[in-house]
Amino acid sequence: MSAPKTLYDKIWNDHLVEQQPDGTCLLYIDRHLVHEVTSPQAFEGLRLNGRKVHAPSKTLAVVDHNVPTTDRRFGIEDPESALQIETLAQNAADFGVEYYSELDRRQGIVHIVGPEQGFTLPGMTIVCGDSHTSTHGAFGALAHGIGTSEVEHVLATQTLIQKKAKNMRVNVDGKLPAGVTAKDIILAIIGQIGTAGGTGHVIEFAGEAIRGLSMEGRMTVCNMTIEGGARAGMIAPDDTTFEYIYGRPRAPQGRAWDMALDYWRTLPTDEGAFFDSEIRLDAADLPPIVTWGSSPEDVVSISGVVPDPDQIPDENKRISKWRALKYMGLTPGTRMTDVKLDRIFIGSCTNGRIEDLREVAKVVEGRSVNANLSAMIVPGSGVVKEQAEAEGLDKIFKAAGFDWREPGCSMCLAMNADKLAPEERCASTSNRNFEGRQGFKGRTHLVSPAMAAAAAIAGHFVDIREWR
Amino acid sequence: MDKFTKLTAVAAPMPIVNIDTDMIIPKQYLKTIKRTGLGVALFSEMRYNEDGTENPDFVLNKPAYRNAEILVAGDNFGCGSSREHAPWALKDFGISCIISTSFADIFYNNSFQNGLLPIVVSPENLEKLLDDASRGANATISVDLEAQEIRGPDGGVIHFEIDPFKKHCMLNGLDGIGLTMQKQDEIASFEGKLQNDRPWI
Numbered sequence: 001m002s003a004p005k006t007l008y009d010k011i012w013n014d015h016l017v018e019q020q021p022d023g024t025c026l027l028y029i030d031r032h033l034v035h036e037v038t039s040p041q042a043f044e045g046l047r048l049n050g051r052k053v054h055a056p057s058k059t060l061a062v063v064d065h066n067v068p069t070t071d072r073r074f075g076i077e078d079p080e081s082a083l084q085i086e087t088l089a090q091n092a093a094d095f096g097v098e099y100y101s102e103l104d105r106r107q108g109i110v111h112i113v114g115p116e117q118g119f120t121l122p123g124m125t126i127v128c129g130d131s132h133t134s135t136h137g138a139f140g141a142l143a144h145g146i147g148t149s150e151v152e153h154v155l156a157t158q159t160l161i162q163k164k165a166k167n168m169r170v171n172v173d174g175k176l177p178a179g180v181t182a183k184d185i186i187l188a189i190i191g192q193i194g195t196a197g198g199t200g201h202v203i204e205f206a207g208e209a210i211r212g213l214s215m216e217g218r219m220t221v222c223n224m225t226i227e228g229g230a231r232a233g234m235i236a237p238d239d240t241t242f243e244y245i246y247g248r249p250r251a252p253q254g255r256a257w258d259m260a261l262d263y264w265r266t267l268p269t270d271e272g273a274f275f276d277s278e279i280r281l282d283a284a285d286l287p288p289i290v291t292w293g294s295s296p297e298d299v300v301s302i303s304g305v306v307p308d309p310d311q312i313p314d315e316n317k318r319i320s321k322w323r324a325l326k327y328m329g330l331t332p333g334t335r336m337t338d339v340k341l342d343r344i345f346i347g348s349c350t351n352g353r354i355e356d357l358r359e360v361a362k363v364v365e366g367r368s369v370n371a372n373l374s375a376m377i378v379p380g381s382g383v384v385k386e387q388a389e390a391e392g393l394d395k396i397f398k399a400a401g402f403d404w405r406e407p408g409c410s411m412c413l414a415m416n417a418d419k420l421a422p423e424e425r426c427a428s429t430s431n432r433n434f435e436g437r438q439g440f441k442g443r444t445h446l447v448s449p450a451m452a453a454a455a456a457i458a459g460h461f462v463d464i465r466e467w468r
Numbered sequence: 469m470d471k472f473t474k475l476t477a478v479a480a481p482m483p484i485v486n487i488d489t490d491m492i493i494p495k496q497y498l499k500t501i502k503r504t505g506l507g508v509a510l511f512s513e514m515r516y517n518e519d520g521t522e523n524p525d526f527v528l529n530k531p532a533y534r535n536a537e538i539l540v541a542g543d544n545f546g547c548g549s550s551r552e553h554a555p556w557a558l559k560d561f562g563i564s565c566i567i568s569t570s571f572a573d574i575f576y577n578n579s580f581q582n583g584l585l586p587i588v589v590s591p592e593n594l595e596k597l598l599d600d601a602s603r604g605a606n607a608t609i610s611v612d613l614e615a616q617e618i619r620g621p622d623g624g625v626i627h628f629e630i631d632p633f634k635k636h637c638m639l640n641g642l643d644g645i646g647l648t649m650q651k652q653d654e655i656a657s658f659e660g661k662l663q664n665d666r667p668w669i
Binding site: 017030259263 | 483484485486488490491494495496498499500501502503513518542543544547548549550551552555570571572573574577578581582631632633644645647648649651654655658659662666667668669
């Protein structure tokens with residue numbers, strides 16, 4: 001009998017084209033998602049060398065980073081964005097790759113579109129020139145971001161040259177208290193391990209609280225794995241996964257479905273498999289979380305205060321955290337619930353799915369956005385937007401004073417017109433609070449959708465557990 | 469791809485932890501469809517004032533470091549986005565080597581694709597190199613990839629580890645796609661097996 005294996009070990013082994021004696025491997029890639037920002041130079045490289053796309057049917061191109069979130073039927077105003085979008089359309093046509101344009105109802109953020117279309121399936125290797133490709137790990141796939149040179153490598157060969165990472169397991173035991181969500185789980189984990197804590201590892205998330213999450217929640221957790229430095233995050237596929245996939249446009253059907261299901265059920269980590277490191281959290285202890293600094297590891301409970309960097313022993317780290325506080329315009333000891341906001345952003349590949357929007361609607365129904373701030377909701381895809389409108393959520397949002405936009409990455413990275421002005425403070429459901437991320441000198445606090453919604457009404461952070 | 473063999477150059481100290489790729493090159497420069505000309509955008513938000521003039525306090529704007537070819541930086545360099553524009557901007561500015569205690573995975577891989585050598589050292593050695601770098605233009609640091617050695621201005625030698633395959637590609641300027649294209653038969657045979665075992669893929 002062979003040694004017990006982890007979910008990661010199994011997917012890795014099933015994709016090995018070749019292994020060198022020094023451990024360098026050629027890994028087969030099942031799915032490749034392509035967007036407009038990190039692909040033009042890769043297609044240019046193919047052209048210069050007279051190469052073709054090796055497996056066009058395993059490749060899907062979608063515009064998301066650069067598209068405006070206003071009505072796109074009249075064209076794209078920004079000439080640079082327009083050129084990048086046209087370039088993707090042309091490259092997709094020239095190389096025979098399926099493409100969802102900004103006018104396609106299936107268009108949206110690649111990491112929302114892949115799962116929605118059934119393009120993302122368990123046991124697959126999935127890559128994209130975007131760090132948040134880790135999202136797809138929620139399906140029990142091995143999914144990670146790559147750079148443009150590697151995008152070109154995958155386009156040309158459908159493989160990647162890789163070395164195996166280490167196995168790490170994060171167990172989240174018990175049940176989540178009311179008001180505490182998948183977003184709070186992953187922020188708490190990053191707070192504990194740090195932004196480099198997962199470097200060199202693939203993390204498997206396990207435990208009762210993870211099992212209890214919907215696919216949307218699991219995607220939120222895996223999405224932010226990259227903020228903990230890990231190459232990928234994964235969750236074993238189970239009935240929740242299979243129910244989500246069944247019947248999606250590109251999911252296997254009939255006999256292929258039965259065959260796939262048999263395979264998918266063999267994927268979960270074997271009893272006694274080896275993990276290089278393992279940590280454990282109790283879900284019952286977790287509060288709603290807010291970030292206070294300019295790194296996703298800078299987390300604090302909503303009932304806490306801005307921490308004092310002078311308590312940090314390491315000098316470089318202490319100086320860096322003081323720099324973050326200065327950037328954020330905060331002083332140690334300030335209660336998080338006293339922090340006032342100028343902007344609210346609800347959306348992104350972290351929290352732009354239908355379940356996130358339902359959570360927001362529950363909090364804001366029949367109330368009004370605070371007069372001192374502006375709040376925008378950007379659905380993660382056209383399909384999410386349609387679903388939200390079919391459920392009447394858009395009416396609730398608009399009645400409360402939210403701006404209801406077209407799908408895309410939007411103010412998560414502020415490549416389009418949606419951005420913060422200098423020193424504007426934003427509660428955001430996105431994944432990065434880096435300096436300048438949402439706009440030059442903009443100040444970002446990462447929170448869950450429910451926390452962002454409550455802050456939009458109150459004008460400052462509030463403890464969602466006390467929201468009535 | 470650019471080769472990297474040996475380098476003796478001025479090293480600029482950046483003792484900040486978690487220097488992310490948004491800091492290295494902000495998104496407004498990602499709208500390009502080219503790889504070239506991104507040096508002006510490097511560290512843009514720290515390097516320039518709001519009116520576009522240079523911020524004299526930023527290390528690479530100081531006379532001693534304007535020609536730096538090595539960066540000595542705090543832990544977890546290159547975290548965040550997968551944008552290869554980060555190594556493109558560093559290389560275009562003239563930086564060919566970065567020394568830190570750790571690098572984010574995607575940035576680390578991207579660097580090797582562009583002849584930009586990322587070197588991991590211990591926290592003690594990083595402190596030593598930050599001290600050396602803070603002495604300015606008179607104190608150069610030498611990096612020898614073949615020997616896997618860093619020499620400080622006072623002759624101290626630090627040995628570093630590196631993956632042998634990555635080292636080989638870097639020393640010879642080898643392009644990964646070219647190497648993999650020679651494995652067409654292996655890929656075709658894998659695909660044959662895949663079609664049989666997992667036809668839904």
